[in-house]
Amino acid sequence: MTATNTLKRPAAAIKDERIGKRNPLQKLLGRPEVGALVGAIVLFIFFASVSQTFIQPNAFATVLYGSSTIGIMAVGVSLLMIGGEFDLSTGVAVISSALTASMFSWYFSVNVWVGVVLALVVSLGIGYINGWILMKTKLPSFIVTLATFLMLTGLNLGLTRLIGGGVSSPSISSMDGFVSAKAVFSSSVNIGGVDVKNTVFIWIALVAVASWVLLRTKVGNWIFAVGGDENAARAVGVPVKATKIGLFMAVGFCGWVLGMHNLFAFDAVQSGEGVGNEFLYIIAAVIGGCLLTGGYGSAVGGAIGAFIFGMANKGIVYAQWNPDWFKFFLGLMLLLATIVNLIVKRRAELK
Amino acid sequence: MKNFSWRKAAIVATVVPMMALSACSSGGRPAESGNGAAAGQVATTDRIKIALITHAAPGDTFWDIVRKGAEEAAAKDNVELLYTSDPEGGRQAQLIEQAVDQKVDGIAVTLAKPDALKSALKKATDAGIPVVSLNAGETVSAQLGAFTHFGSNEKLAGAAVGQKLAGESLSHPICVIQEQGHVGLEARCAGVKEKIPATEILYVTGTDMTQVSSTVTAKLQATADADAIIGLGAPYTLTILKAVSSAGSKVKVASFDMNAELAQKIADGEILFTVDQQPWLQGYGAIDSIWQNKRGGFTIGGGQPVLTGPAIVDKAAAADALQFAQQGVR
Numbered sequence: 001m002t003a004t005n006t007l008k009r010p011a012a013a014i015k016d017e018r019i020g021k022r023n024p025l026q027k028l029l030g031r032p033e034v035g036a037l038v039g040a041i042v043l044f045i046f047f048a049s050v051s052q053t054f055i056q057p058n059a060f061a062t063v064l065y066g067s068s069t070i071g072i073m074a075v076g077v078s079l080l081m082i083g084g085e086f087d088l089s090t091g092v093a094v095i096s097s098a099l100t101a102s103m104f105s106w107y108f109s110v111n112v113w114v115g116v117v118l119a120l121v122v123s124l125g126i127g128y129i130n131g132w133i134l135m136k137t138k139l140p141s142f143i144v145t146l147a148t149f150l151m152l153t154g155l156n157l158g159l160t161r162l163i164g165g166g167v168s169s170p171s172i173s174s175m176d177g178f179v180s181a182k183a184v185f186s187s188s189v190n191i192g193g194v195d196v197k198n199t200v201f202i203w204i205a206l207v208a209v210a211s212w213v214l215l216r217t218k219v220g221n222w223i224f225a226v227g228g229d230e231n232a233a234r235a236v237g238v239p240v241k242a243t244k245i246g247l248f249m250a251v252g253f254c255g256w257v258l259g260m261h262n263l264f265a266f267d268a269v270q271s272g273e274g275v276g277n278e279f280l281y282i283i284a285a286v287i288g289g290c291l292l293t294g295g296y297g298s299a300v301g302g303a304i305g306a307f308i309f310g311m312a313n314k315g316i317v318y319a320q321w322n323p324d325w326f327k328f329f330l331g332l333m334l335l336l337a338t339i340v341n342l343i344v345k346r347r348a349e350l351k
Numbered sequence: 352m353k354n355f356s357w358r359k360a361a362i363v364a365t366v367v368p369m370m371a372l373s374a375c376s377s378g379g380r381p382a383e384s385g386n387g388a389a390a391g392q393v394a395t396t397d398r399i400k401i402a403l404i405t406h407a408a409p410g411d412t413f414w415d416i417v418r419k420g421a422e423e424a425a426a427k428d429n430v431e432l433l434y435t436s437d438p439e440g441g442r443q444a445q446l447i448e449q450a451v452d453q454k455v456d457g458i459a460v461t462l463a464k465p466d467a468l469k470s471a472l473k474k475a476t477d478a479g480i481p482v483v484s485l486n487a488g489e490t491v492s493a494q495l496g497a498f499t500h501f502g503s504n505e506k507l508a509g510a511a512v513g514q515k516l517a518g519e520s521l522s523h524p525i526c527v528i529q530e531q532g533h534v535g536l537e538a539r540c541a542g543v544k545e546k547i548p549a550t551e552i553l554y555v556t557g558t559d560m561t562q563v564s565s566t567v568t569a570k571l572q573a574t575a576d577a578d579a580i581i582g583l584g585a586p587y588t589l590t591i592l593k594a595v596s597s598a599g600s601k602v603k604v605a606s607f608d609m610n611a612e613l614a615q616k617i618a619d620g621e622i623l624f625t626v627d628q629q630p631w632l633q634g635y636g637a638i639d640s641i642w643q644n645k646r647g648g649f650t651i652g653g654g655q656p657v658l659t660g661p662a663i664v665d666k667a668a669a670a671d672a673l674q675f676a677q678q679g680v681r
Binding site: 051053056058059062063066069105106107108109110153157165166167168170171172175188195258261265266267268269270271272273274275276313314317318320323324326 | 379380408409411412414415531553554556558559560561562564565566568569570572573586589590593597610612679
């Protein structure tokens, strides 16, 4: 009974730590993308010191282009992962979108913009179906999107042969609307004598929009909420189903953008392409600090992850190294980045 | 305007421009025209069943041409053709065993991974099924029980490219391999390197054209003194060509294999030449030789491989090749 005596109120009133001010450095270290940012800086300095070419502006433009084709998808994939799901069908969905646009316009001999719009509908539709099946069946997104991945791979091959009579879509470079569509999806901008591909700007714009949505809007809060704890989110009135389906559709939209770039950059699309790329997008998001379990991460992180991938991929070429080891380093980097993220996050939370 | 519906507005905003754009475009699907292939007389021999089992990865244009050749031979020879493929050695072996179970009259097989196929092929030869190999596996073909082989020696083809490039006084080519660890592709570059020792090898991810393009650009920026670049497949060469021209580089482009677009670029002088291993002949020859074997016990080739290439297609030969490439047989 004397124990109660020891529970004295502290003399001075301590402020509630939840509303206390954290020092700015701690705040920075608590950001999800900080580990990736450190990694990116280290990697940049590293390649800049081993290769003269790497830091030249035109080489940097190439690195950015290589990063952007991963990064555009990583935006959608990051958002989806923050929302607690992931998507294995992204790699082939990009090709599905490109094939839809090209085959439809070619087969019916219509302006390619009709195909482009149809491809958008199809891409969003694939996302919607992924999300809808997920919410209806409550199966893990791994299984649902693995199934769509396989089905899309088959559809790409089967329909391409059925419609085009081969495994590659016919070239559409001489069709109406091609030139204007190419200008939108695959052109370059000359900045100070260096040609920068417009996918780089599309990428940056998408990252900006995604960051704004995540950090400044109600929808952003919903995304964090459904990824953190779905049931709790539902209990406080977050439209879980709509949010998740919306996220899958956002991934579909990114796939459409990249698919259109693929199509208009190379005129023709091979139906077997895209397999395996879904992992690159997930790697970019994970390196960038998105947790596989959801509820934590940022769009900027995914962008930095893609940039790291682009630097490593192209840096090895500039440094003239034996590329046999590339995949090993990629794996190592993934491991290191996630460990750094983990440590940084823990320390920031402890303080 | 109280009942202004965003939904309706959106539909109108999408449908109207689509209708406006729906006017016929140029350059689309050509009107149907008769395909000249195999409309003639069919052989009067009994109908037989032949399995064509390849290591083709789904979605590779090259195998379309092989298959077309095989189908044309099958149509002429009154053969029921069973086409299957699997890039993975173990599963390709299972396909062979399945064909044996189906009691086919002959097996045409690619030997890209001979070790994996050894025991399955033994089952086939034990069952008395004639086997022909094609495309890959020239050196092991006889050993695994095939009576002949239809293909082009990859290293010879590479050497032919090296020779031709050296003839154009090019001395520092880059050989772009789209699948790391692929024996045939490595052999092609090794052949080039045999003739031009300064040849460099660049690996790209063949399943992602944007990465092919950006990695090639990176390599060209890193290697300023390169004067030629070689793609090992028609779609890759076309992507490389785009990367070269958008990088403003002066390097010459050469290629392996063929499709209609590539033939057009050669005719236009944008690509120097390509080495065609004439895949149509491989498919046609493999099926036809099994039929010949059934017809009169013939074995073509005299125990030696039958070479279907290398055939160099340069600007002078491109116009000829182009019309056949458009039909999908070159």
